[in-house]
Amino acid sequence: xxxxxxxxxxxxTGFGSPRAAARAALRxxxxxxxxVLGASFIGFGALVRQNGLSLWHGLLSTATGWAxxxxxxxxxxxxxxxxxxxxALAVALSNARLLPMTVTLMPLLRAPRWSGWTYFAAAxxxxxxxxxxxxxxxxxxxxxxxLPYFTAFAAALWAMTMATTAVGFFLAGAVPGxxxxxxxxxxxxxFMLVFAGDANVRMRALALGAGAVCGPGLHLVAPDWGLxxxxxxxxxxxxxAEKLWSRRDGR
Amino acid sequence: MxxxxxxxxxxxxxxxxxxxxxxxxxxxxxLSGRIDPEGPLFAWTACVAYALLAGLIARMxxxxxxxxxxxxxxxxxxxxxxxxxxxxxxxRRNMLLAVAAGSGGLVLLTWLRGAVL
Numbered sequence: 466x467x468x469x470x471x472x473x474x475x476x477x478t479g480f481g482s483p484r485a486a487a488r489a490a491l492r493x494x495x496x497x498x499x500x501v502l503g504a505s506f507i508g509f510g511a512l513v514r515q516n517g518l519s520l521w522h523g524l525l526s527t528a529t530g531w532a533x534x535x536x537x538x539x540x541x542x543x544x545x546x547x548x549x550x551x552x553a554l555a556v557a558l559s560n561a562r563l564l565p566m567t568v569t570l571m572p573l574l575r576a577p578r579w580s581g582w583t584y585f586a587a588a589x590x591x592x593x594x595x596x597x598x599x600x601x602x603x604x605x606x607x608x609x610x611x612l613p614y615f616t617a618f619a620a621a622l623w624a625m626t627m628a629t630t631a632v633g634f635f636l637a638g639a640v641p642g643x644x645x646x647x648x649x650x651x652x653x654x655x656f657m658l659v660f661a662g663d664a665n666v667r668m669r670a671l672a673l674g675a676g677a678v679c680g681p682g683l684h685l686v687a688p689d690w691g692l693x694x695x696x697x698x699x700x701x702x703x704x705x706a707e708k709l710w711s712r713r714d715g716r
Numbered sequence: 717m718x719x720x721x722x723x724x725x726x727x728x729x730x731x732x733x734x735x736x737x738x739x740x741x742x743x744x745x746x747l748s749g750r751i752d753p754e755g756p757l758f759a760w761t762a763c764v765a766y767a768l769l770a771g772l773i774a775r776m777x778x779x780x781x782x783x784x785x786x787x788x789x790x791x792x793x794x795x796x797x798x799x800x801x802x803x804x805x806x807x808r809r810n811m812l813l814a815v816a817a818g819s820g821g822l823v824l825l826t827w828l829r830g831a832v833l
Contacts (some may be wrong), residue, residue, distance in 0.1 A: 684771075695768055
């Protein structure tokens, strides 16, 4: 994704005040990305119930994790009895993209008005949907309004996903078995499509293809560590293949 | 006591999951402006994350656990193909419709099998 750098021009009018920026952010959350996000957390709530965990586990995971790939990896690995170390490493690797995302977003949100700890609090809400919205809107509004805009936008999504996690959990228990299958199947399909849409870059396509081939096989060999081995092995192979490939192209 | 272990065991794992996730975000704040998010280390971690998650998703479709394991592999593959078809060919990457086609497709196929067989 390419994003325009922060504009230094004073022609940005913004929303008028930090408070108004936060209100505008709440209005902006109403849209297709939020609907898709809400639906994917309905799927997560259903997955939580399917794996014998309670509603509180699902809500705690959404509240503290709030990055769906890691949450799904955690539930799936916990359910096959993987060790805490294997789960922690898999979750960390699943969510590693949050580091470069935060590194890119933070300079955009800085303003003298807000103190340093504020950014550490706001950082908890960094996740794809809110990040993409802030990267688009924040360069166009005054510095003071950026952090309120991002935080209000992302915190509203966070609250919404807490609600839809609960909805998914209850729905999975209320509908006939063959319908709740569809709820549990939401996220595999959703992420398959996200990744298929992302596969336009060769390095990503290589990593996705290698991972999809290794994942099921290594799961059969080692249900607890197979996922981590898949990531490290297939990911490193893809990275190396890309380096070799681009070196050959370069000549 | 069994009940309390079932509640608190996962709570500890979930909190650890939340903690390692937040560490990336906090580290991102601390390092922002000081590291290059396009550097080779990030390219490698992105590859590892993509591979790991693609492995997980492929496994969840091909070798699911729980109730999904009782559905036919052919039905799950057909549903996934329907989702891809709607996403790439029938719409301009409409995520909601495509996911509905995939999930709804599996529900429909599973129901049909039960009704017909």
